[in-house]
Amino acid sequence: MTNWLPKDFWTRNETLVAGVIIAFCVLATLSDPRFFTITTVSDLLRASIVIGILAVGAMLVLVSGGIDVSFTAIAVFAMYASTVFFLAVWPDAPWPLIFVVSILIGSLLGAINGFFIAFLGLPTLIVTLGTLSIFRGFLLTFIGSQRISALPPSMRDFSRGVLARGTTEAGNFYSIPWAALALVFVIVLTWFILKKTMLGRSIYAIGGSVESARRIGINVTWTQFFVYVYVGALAGLAGIIHGSVGRMADPFSLVGLELSVIAAVVLGGARLIGGYGTLTGTLLGVALIVIVQNSLIVVGIPTTWQSVTIGILILLGTGVPAYRAKRAAARAG
Amino acid sequence: MSSERDTAFVDLRAITKRYAGVTALDSVDFSVQPGEAVCLAGENGSGKSTLIKIISGVEPATEGTIRIAGQERRTLNPRISAAAGVMVIFQDFSLFPNLSVAENIAFATQLSTHERFYKSRATKEIARKALERIGVEIDLDTRVEALPVAQKQLVAICRALASQAQLIIMDEPTTALTEKEVRRLQGIIRMLKEEGVAVIFVSHKLAEVLEVSEKVVVLRNGKKVAEGPATEFDTKSLTYHMTGRDVPEVPPSDIMPGAETLLQVRGLSKAGAFEDIDFDLKTGEVLGITGLLGSGRTSVAKALFGLVSPDAGSISIDGKTIPTGDPQAASEARIGYVPEDRLTEGLFLNQSIVRNVAVGRLDAHVNGGWLNMSALVDEAADWLKRLKVKASDIEAPVQSLSGGNQQRVALARWLSRAPRVLILNGPSVGVDVGSKADIHDIVRDLASTGIGVIVISDDLPELLATCHRILVMRDGRIIDALDGKSVTEEDLAHRLAS
Numbered sequence: 043m044t045n046w047l048p049k050d051f052w053t054r055n056e057t058l059v060a061g062v063i064i065a066f067c068v069l070a071t072l073s074d075p076r077f078f079t080i081t082t083v084s085d086l087l088r089a090s091i092v093i094g095i096l097a098v099g100a101m102l103v104l105v106s107g108g109i110d111v112s113f114t115a116i117a118v119f120a121m122y123a124s125t126v127f128f129l130a131v132w133p134d135a136p137w138p139l140i141f142v143v144s145i146l147i148g149s150l151l152g153a154i155n156g157f158f159i160a161f162l163g164l165p166t167l168i169v170t171l172g173t174l175s176i177f178r179g180f181l182l183t184f185i186g187s188q189r190i191s192a193l194p195p196s197m198r199d200f201s202r203g204v205l206a207r208g209t210t211e212a213g214n215f216y217s218i219p220w221a222a223l224a225l226v227f228v229i230v231l232t233w234f235i236l237k238k239t240m241l242g243r244s245i246y247a248i249g250g251s252v253e254s255a256r257r258i259g260i261n262v263t264w265t266q267f268f269v270y271v272y273v274g275a276l277a278g279l280a281g282i283i284h285g286s287v288g289r290m291a292d293p294f295s296l297v298g299l300e301l302s303v304i305a306a307v308v309l310g311g312a313r314l315i316g317g318y319g320t321l322t323g324t325l326l327g328v329a330l331i332v333i334v335q336n337s338l339i340v341v342g343i344p345t346t347w348q349s350v351t352i353g354i355l356i357l358l359g360t361g362v363p364a365y366r367a368k369r370a371a372a373r374a375g
Numbered sequence: 376m377s378s379e380r381d382t383a384f385v386d387l388r389a390i391t392k393r394y395a396g397v398t399a400l401d402s403v404d405f406s407v408q409p410g411e412a413v414c415l416a417g418e419n420g421s422g423k424s425t426l427i428k429i430i431s432g433v434e435p436a437t438e439g440t441i442r443i444a445g446q447e448r449r450t451l452n453p454r455i456s457a458a459a460g461v462m463v464i465f466q467d468f469s470l471f472p473n474l475s476v477a478e479n480i481a482f483a484t485q486l487s488t489h490e491r492f493y494k495s496r497a498t499k500e501i502a503r504k505a506l507e508r509i510g511v512e513i514d515l516d517t518r519v520e521a522l523p524v525a526q527k528q529l530v531a532i533c534r535a536l537a538s539q540a541q542l543i544i545m546d547e548p549t550t551a552l553t554e555k556e557v558r559r560l561q562g563i564i565r566m567l568k569e570e571g572v573a574v575i576f577v578s579h580k581l582a583e584v585l586e587v588s589e590k591v592v593v594l595r596n597g598k599k600v601a602e603g604p605a606t607e608f609d610t611k612s613l614t615y616h617m618t619g620r621d622v623p624e625v626p627p628s629d630i631m632p633g634a635e636t637l638l639q640v641r642g643l644s645k646a647g648a649f650e651d652i653d654f655d656l657k658t659g660e661v662l663g664i665t666g667l668l669g670s671g672r673t674s675v676a677k678a679l680f681g682l683v684s685p686d687a688g689s690i691s692i693d694g695k696t697i698p699t700g701d702p703q704a705a706s707e708a709r710i711g712y713v714p715e716d717r718l719t720e721g722l723f724l725n726q727s728i729v730r731n732v733a734v735g736r737l738d739a740h741v742n743g744g745w746l747n748m749s750a751l752v753d754e755a756a757d758w759l760k761r762l763k764v765k766a767s768d769i770e771a772p773v774q775s776l777s778g779g780n781q782q783r784v785a786l787a788r789w790l791s792r793a794p795r796v797l798i799l800n801g802p803s804v805g806v807d808v809g810s811k812a813d814i815h816d817i818v819r820d821l822a823s824t825g826i827g828v829i830v831i832s833d834d835l836p837e838l839l840a841t842c843h844r845i846l847v848m849r850d851g852r853i854i855d856a857l858d859g860k861s862v863t864e865e866d867l868a869h870r871l872a873s
Contacts (some may be wrong), residue, residue, distance in 0.1 A: 250471035258483040317473035
């Protein structure tokens with residue numbers, strides 16, 4: 043009947059999450075017409091950049107059959123260490139160089155995860171729980187525990203750069219920062235890797251069945267190693283953007299956000315057992331979490347209910363498809 | 376002889392394999408010609424898996440020479456072996472449930488050509504060609520997890536073909552297939568042979584692949600004990616060579632005179648599963664329930680034990696009705712159920728052997744809230760001994776046992792609970808021939824002690840060897856009730872299929 047829709051359109055997590063987002067927006071607009079303005083949209087977009095980049099990385103790990111909880115620690119480590127480094131050595135360095143260093147530090151820390159997971163075959167949750175603690179502890183002990191608001195000037199310049207800004211006739215102010223391009227770049231690059239390269243397909247294959255992947259000759263070790271290095275690199279990028287846009291290098295920020303990010307990814311249909319996850323779903327999940335975190339107040343739900351709401355969404359968003367699958371399996375058996 | 380060596384696709388000479396002092400293979404010669412199908416038969420531990428591992432390059436041989444495609448292979452690894460055209464289809468098929476049919480078929484091919492980029496159109500082309508070759512249509516975009524077992528197997532065959540397979544090794548290819556699916560597989564194998572592809576079947580269940588094979592090789596304790604044209608073997612002679620002894624299947628003795636009705640099932644129905652199931656079971660009787668996959672036989676078995684809630688009907692023991700859909704009530708009424716899939720439903724695989732039995736008797740050894748551990752373990756160990764479970768250490772995990780011994784452990788657990796009715800679903804699935812006959816002995820012995828036994832199975836010789844009566848099911852209904860002594864295997868097969 044509707045051939046242009048994928049066969050499983052109505053049963054996908056993406057559809058469910060998109061539906062919830064639309065329902066929320068309609069509800070919010072009805073209770074406060076000011077909600078549905080370009081200001082809100084640009085605010086939400088800004089809030090999505092860092093979480094979005096982190097979520098893309100977390101999704102990749104889930105697809106490969108692992109779980110990473112250390113990426114926030116990597117992000118903050120890379121951001122703070124590179125800021126401290128350039129303040130000491132070359133405060134006037136251009137921002138792209140600072141970004142590259144942060145990404146390299148992130149990749150290096152990711153490689154440490156990758157070494158334990160891919161080469162030694164240790165469980166991913168255990169390894170990343172350990173490194174989460176180690177990276178954070180190392181940062182606070184050896185690099186610094188002071189918030190730094192006097193950032194290298196080029197980072198401030200970066201945060202001032204906008205793709206578009208203005209005021210609508212109705213007086214709604216909006217601005218879209220350069221950082222949005224970073225999210226777009228990450229999405230396009232990850233999409234390319236996952237959909238267009240054998241490396242990306244191997245990540246899905248490993249998530250589907252490690253044993254089968256080995257048997258047909260996929261290099262499981264290096265593929266897994268790549269995943270953790272890539273996630274580290276994304277965390278390094280997200281961290282430095284977070285520092286620049288927030289105009290402060292705060293060694294206490296970001297850590298604690300990892301569960302919300304994983305929640306966003308899981309809401310978008312990625313499964314903890316591995317092998318399943320899409321960029322569309324991940325971005326929708328991020329959008330939903332960001333909307334709930336920022337706009338719940340508009341529909342009259344107190345902000346203290348945020349985490350309850352997110353929890354309910356996770357239970358419904360992942361529970362409903364799982365329950366449906368179980369029913370379908372019971373019927374088939 | 377020498378010309379045969381020259382044309383052989385795989386030719387192994389005097390292969391010996393030792394693992395830490397244990398000889399798994401002892402100077403075995405083995406060869407396959409292009410377009411030839413060979414049955415490699417043997418019980419668990421006979422060395423057949425080791426032989427396959429050597430051909431596919433997973434394990435190096437300790438001694439002997441290996442020639443594949445006319446070339447002597449001094450070093451062999453899975454990559455070299457695969458590049459030469461040796462493809463193994465494992466029992467679990469080694470597919471990716473989350474990927475599409477097309478990708479599953481083409482993945483290995485694309486890896487072997489060192490593709491860096493994934494091209495959806497080329498992938499589908501590879502898959503389409505492979506499916507065309509065996510004349511099967513499966514939607515290329517469907518995820519493999521959504522396919523039935525038989526189609527998964529076809530996808531695995533296509534994957535091997537897409538990778539230019541010259542020799543396909545199939546591990547237990549027919550265990551999960553219905554009769555119709557086995558026929559289709561046989562057709563495909565014949566076609567492949569005509570194209571010059573060689574096939575090795577590794578199986579316990581041989582009758583079905585014997586028909587399409589040219590040669591049979593039997594291994595026992597690491598030695599080749601028989602080899603010859605498939606036409607010279609039948610199930611009985613194979614069993615003899617595999618076990619090294621005749622395994623006579625004695626028909627069940629008569630039901631004791633004066634046996635009373637133990638279990639009464641009346642009008643048991645569940646929409647979409649089974650309808651109007653009526654039967655009685657006497658003390659000491661073995662009742663077979665058979666039917667093709669999907670006939671409802673497993674649902675009925677589960678309903679008797681309360682694992683499936685029927686919509687209507689009653690079950691009573693000694694005239695007392697027991698609540699349906701309640702496994703605990705069934706268990707209290709002393710009904711036991713040994714499921715078909717020991718691995719996922721019946722055993723705690725990584726727990727010890729003795730604990731797997733003891734768990735059935737926890738309630739009997741509780742004293743004031745405390746568990747009498749030593750009494751519990753002693754009783755369990757005693758049952759393991761009575762059922763002759765061969766285990767060097769009863770504290771070892773149950774997954775270290777062979778299929779036959781695992782089944783005995785599952786039986787021991789239920790027998791320790793002194794059941795009145797014991798339901799055995801597929802008692803010898805995945806069990807080798809020797810153990811199978813032993814399990815049948817156990818079933819007959821149980822019945823002679825007055826237990827009512829229900830055997831759910833599609834293994835016809837098994838039913839004939841154990842059952843006093845056989846109920847045939849089709850589309851959820853009982854269509855025939857046959858006397859186990861007078862019915863023949865052919866008659867039974869006919870009634871099942873028609």
